[in-house]
Amino acid sequence: MPEGSSGPPVVGRGWVAPGGVLGHGTLEVERTRRADELDVFLWRCDACEHELHRVAVSLSDITTELGPLFEAFWADEARRTCARCGAVLPRPA
16 A cells, blocks of 8 residues: 555454453454454464354444353353364463
8 A cells, every 4th residue: 555545444353351261462454344344253273274253243342241251252162162173272361
């Protein structure tokens, strides 16, 4: 993108999960989405990169809705266990 250009419309969203739910901070920059578009969250195996779990939801307030979504993933060892190689994604400390 040329210097000084604004580019496409984007919404910057930065959020750090309380209590280490994510294990680290995240920053998301995206275009303005239509009302019918979903937020997709994907976890991959650290050992082989196979998809462990995917959730597609419509979020209206990430400060209240995202924490429970991540907590449900971290609380379920079956979701964190890789079907390809058997590795278990460890819960962040």
